[in-house]
Amino acid sequence: MRRTTTVAKVLLVGLVVMLVSADTIVAASQGGSQGTNAKGIIIQVNPSSRTVDRGDPASYSVSLTSTNGFNGSVTPTVSGLPASTTAAFAPTSVALGAGKTATVTFTVATSATTPDGKADLTIATAAGASQADAVVVQLYVQWSKKTFSISGNLGTQLTPGVTVPLNLSIANPNNKSLALTSLSVSITGVTRTQSAVTAALPCTASDYVVTNYSGSYPLTDPAGSSSLQSLGVPPALWPKIAMLDTTVNQDGCKGATLQLAYSGAGEGN
Numbered sequence: 001m002r003r004t005t006t007v008a009k010v011l012l013v014g015l016v017v018m019l020v021s022a023d024t025i026v027a028a029s030q031g032g033s034q035g036t037n038a039k040g041i042i043i044q045v046n047p048s049s050r051t052v053d054r055g056d057p058a059s060y061s062v063s064l065t066s067t068n069g070f071n072g073s074v075t076p077t078v079s080g081l082p083a084s085t086t087a088a089f090a091p092t093s094v095a096l097g098a099g100k101t102a103t104v105t106f107t108v109a110t111s112a113t114t115p116d117g118k119a120d121l122t123i124a125t126a127a128g129a130s131q132a133d134a135v136v137v138q139l140y141v142q143w144s145k146k147t148f149s150i151s152g153n154l155g156t157q158l159t160p161g162v163t164v165p166l167n168l169s170i171a172n173p174n175n176k177s178l179a180l181t182s183l184s185v186s187i188t189g190v191t192r193t194q195s196a197v198t199a200a201l202p203c204t205a206s207d208y209v210v211t212n213y214s215g216s217y218p219l220t221d222p223a224g225s226s227s228l229q230s231l232g233v234p235p236a237l238w239p240k241i242a243m244l245d246t247t248v249n250q251d252g253c254k255g256a257t258l259q260l261a262y263s264g265a266g267e268g269n
Contacts (some may be wrong), residue, residue, distance in 0.1 A: 040070030041096075041132035045106070045123055052194045053144035054267050055179065060106040060137060061091070062123060066096040075126040076104055082119040082141065084111045085104050092117050108139055112179035112218050112267055116143050143267060147174045148221070149214035150183065150262035154241060157255070158208070165238040168213070168262070169227045178266035179218035185210055189259035192252055201252030208258065211240040220268065 040064040050058035055110040064074050075093040086109045094102035106123065119141070149171045152202040154164050164187060172178055187205040196203065213228075228238050243253065 023146070027144065040066060040068045040182070041074060041125055042067055043076075043123060043135045045135050045137050049140065050108075050138070051140040051142065052110060053142055054110055054116070055112050055176075056110060056138055057112070058108045060123075062104045062106050064094060064096060064104070064132075065101040065102055066098055066124065069098045070096060071098045072096060076106065077124050077126055078106065079122045079124075080120050080136075080166050081108065082115055082117075082139070084109075084113040084115070087111060087121075110141055114141050116141055146172075146174050146178050146266050148174070148178060148180075148264070148266055152185065152239070152260065152262065152266055154258075156257075158241065158243040158253075160250055160253075161167045163240050163242035164213075165235045165240050166228050167227050167235075167238055169225065170221050171225050171268075172221050172223050175223055177223060178221045179223050180264060180266040181217050183213040183219070183239070183264045185212060185241075186261050186263075187241075187258055188261045190253075191257040191259070193255040196252040196254065196256070199252075200253060201249065203250065203252035203256050207244055207246070207250060207253050209242045211242070213237065213239050218267075 019147045044065070045064040046061045046063075049268070050060065062076055064076065073095050076089045078087050078089075081087055088107055088109075090105045090107070094104060096102055108121070108199075119139045121137050121139055122134045123137065123244055125132045151169045151171075152166045154166055155163055156162060168183060168185075170180075187208055187210060190203050190205055190207075192201070192203050215228075215233050219231065219233075223229065228234075241258070243250075
């Protein structure tokens with residue numbers, strides 16, 4: 001009977017070890033990243049990875065558990081943040097009682113200039129002599145182009161030697177602001193008046209010069225309708241269209257209509 005009891009105890013101990021190991025694997029496979037016990041604190045982070053567009057935040061739930069009777073203040077820390085990001089824990093520190101668990105929210109704020117790709121974020125603790133093994137989670141940042149439209153109207157006739165600034169109008173249908181990284185205007189055609197056509201008076205895009213937007217990028221554009229003027233961009237930085245003053249008869253350009261094409265690029269901000 002003693003031998004049977006001894007064998008039963010050995011089997012039971014082995015079963016307990018297997019269950020603890022399996023639980024750790026399951027926690028990780030369910031989206032968490034599990035740290036191991038080191039001097040009284042266990043860190044668990046959920047999920048183990050986040051994917052966000054540039055300019056969007058990413059949040060993780062960080063659980064801090066006291067083991068081996070640890071009792072005291074714990075401050076979570078992070079390293080490995082990509083450029084142009086900031087991070088914060090809320091709350092910034094917690095008081096752990098023996099055997100207790102506290103949860104903090106870890107948020108990474110990306111920006112329009114955060115580089116694309118994967119970053120390994122190492123989450124650890126500062127708790128005096130009781131330090132936890134660090135947990136590594138992933139942050140994937142991706143560039144996300146957004147749809148918007150550009151239009152413009154000179155609002156006045158061009159005459160030889162005159163330059164007119166073009167106040168671009170921007171329609172942003174997204175529910176958040178955009179970081180515009182390029183704006184351009186080009187002349188795709190010229191429609192002469194009927195009298196100019198009848199008199200065979202020429203007028204082409206070569207009679208005009210386009211100077212594109214010369215302001216800085218990225219240009220932040222809010223959701224909805226806006227313009228360079230409403231965004232506070234000085235007219236000196238707006239695109240400009242000038243009619244050249246040449247020695248050739250330019251009567252064919254009197255009353256002509258220019259067809260303009262607009263293009264640009266923007267990212268979620």
